[in-house]
Amino acid sequence: MDFEFKALSAGGLAAVQADALLVVVGGTAVPRGLDKPFAALLGDAVTQGDFEFKANRCLYLHRPAGVTATRLVFVAAADASAKAFKAALAAGLAALKTAGAAELAVARVGFDDALGETHARALVAAAGDALYIYRHTKPSAPAAPRLSKFALWGPATLRAALTKGLQRGQAIASGVRLARECANRPGNHATPSHLASEAKKMGKEFGFKVEVFDRKEIEKIGMGSFLAVAQGSDEPPRFIVMRYEGAAATKAPIVLVGKGITFDSGGISLKPGGEMDEMKFDMGGAASVLGTMRAIAELKPKINVIGLIVSCENMPSGRAVKPGDVVTSLSGQTIEILNTDAEGRLILCDALTYAERFKPAAVVDIATLTGACVVALGHHHSGLFTADDKLAAQLLEASRNAQDPVWRMPLDDEYDEGLKSNFADMANIGSRAGGAITAAMFLKRFTAKYPWAHLDIAGTAWKSGAAKGATGRPVPLLTQFILSRV
Ligand code: BES
Numbered sequence: 001m002d003f004e005f006k007a008l009s010a011g012g013l014a015a016v017q018a019d020a021l022l023v024v025v026g027g028t029a030v031p032r033g034l035d036k037p038f039a040a041l042l043g044d045a046v047t048q049g050d051f052e053f054k055a056n057r058c059l060y061l062h063r064p065a066g067v068t069a070t071r072l073v074f075v076a077a078a079d080a081s082a083k084a085f086k087a088a089l090a091a092g093l094a095a096l097k098t099a100g101a102a103e104l105a106v107a108r109v110g111f112d113d114a115l116g117e118t119h120a121r122a123l124v125a126a127a128g129d130a131l132y133i134y135r136h137t138k139p140s141a142p143a144a145p146r147l148s149k150f151a152l153w154g155p156a157t158l159r160a161a162l163t164k165g166l167q168r169g170q171a172i173a174s175g176v177r178l179a180r181e182c183a184n185r186p187g188n189h190a191t192p193s194h195l196a197s198e199a200k201k202m203g204k205e206f207g208f209k210v211e212v213f214d215r216k217e218i219e220k221i222g223m224g225s226f227l228a229v230a231q232g233s234d235e236p237p238r239f240i241v242m243r244y245e246g247a248a249a250t251k252a253p254i255v256l257v258g259k260g261i262t263f264d265s266g267g268i269s270l271k272p273g274g275e276m277d278e279m280k281f282d283m284g285g286a287a288s289v290l291g292t293m294r295a296i297a298e299l300k301p302k303i304n305v306i307g308l309i310v311s312c313e314n315m316p317s318g319r320a321v322k323p324g325d326v327v328t329s330l331s332g333q334t335i336e337i338l339n340t341d342a343e344g345r346l347i348l349c350d351a352l353t354y355a356e357r358f359k360p361a362a363v364v365d366i367a368t369l370t371g372a373c374v375v376a377l378g379h380h381h382s383g384l385f386t387a388d389d390k391l392a393a394q395l396l397e398a399s400r401n402a403q404d405p406v407w408r409m410p411l412d413d414e415y416d417e418g419l420k421s422n423f424a425d426m427a428n429i430g431s432r433a434g435g436a437i438t439a440a441m442f443l444k445r446f447t448a449k450y451p452w453a454h455l456d457i458a459g460t461a462w463k464s465g466a467a468k469g470a471t472g473r474p475v476p477l478l479t480q481f482i483l484s485r486v
């Protein structure tokens, strides 16, 4: 995909050359000042009952009179926001998906506020969403739409802002794409070793360091909690360390930690069979770390970023960890494993301890951690957990900016109560009530040495049902957050 800004000339929209022209319109009537042929076409469509100024309504016109572009689509936007712009674009792109157009021009009319950087990013994101097709294990998937070149048209004064938005947007979109592709691949393809080779490949391509540790080396590091989860599977675990060095070595890095359970059967505490296939998406956190590292490596900000991925399968077997087993984490704290299905926190805690050695400015872990988070927030907001108000504010701001919603959840000490164990320093599960919070409280016990936030993406990393597939979230949020910290 290719995006560029183009300055509108005196000829206005009528002079725009493209296979297709998508015009996002605001307001409740044909905008005043809309170029003549366009105003006539739109006005007539309204009179004929073919178009209404209601959010995301579309009108497709082929070879309209007086218009240079071969195809013209009008689509109504709810308001001037980037969010409404993106929704309108999604609707417009859907109308053009099966068209023969390869080049698309996009413009917006009928709003007082000018387009901004976030609108430009929204265009790239909408195009990325519309054009992504999973085909790695489905060669019969429909051919990709021909659309591949996009131009965002606006007044010349917006060139700098919109060009920057398109550029950032493209890096984020390739990160999102990588995360989706990785997470969509089934468990027998996207193994821990596969994630490691993806990381290595990316490191080579973009010139950042990647280290991969195998089971023996993970033992040597002392990640007893991580290994307890890994021991039930014949698939070898991997611990992946990626280092993007954009600033002086003395500058404290941001560390991202991704949960990479490539299949979560629950282990001995086996999950019920329904929808268990979706537990291949339990490496969504890891996928988002890969995607974010890619976006960052492409944008080259002056900051240091470490990406950690802790990856294995959670399987039942004669060697699998059992309820009641006590393991020693890298931190030295012992853990009584009361439920082997609460495995995410068991692998993350060791990676969080490992993160200490980087003396991080901040650590953010990303995990499809709890079904309880889905109950609490549904599929729109990811859960944000942190005791650090400053870090919370930065992540919330990045989330708004990137249109990748998160909602802050409580993390008071009272929720730690349930993690008590008679046989270890802590149990791996607390009360069922507030399960997303008790999971976060468990992680918190390993993060005393640095500012830390946890993102529970159980409800947002993938979609179920007919549109089943990975979303690539929260790559936009993470990338925006890192850029905001430069
Ligand atoms: N990967 C799951 C969480 C999950 C479940 C995400 C459903 C998305 C949809 C996690 O490892 C898990 O199994 N968590 C348990 C924790 C419980 C045993 C305390 C859960 O949420 O049921």
Ligand code: MN
Residues within 6 Å of the ligand: 264, 266, 314, 340, 341, 342, 343, 344
């Ligand atoms: Mn589980």
Ligand code: ZN
Residues within 6 Å of the ligand: 261, 264, 282, 341, 343, 344, 368, 369
């Ligand atoms: Zn899991």
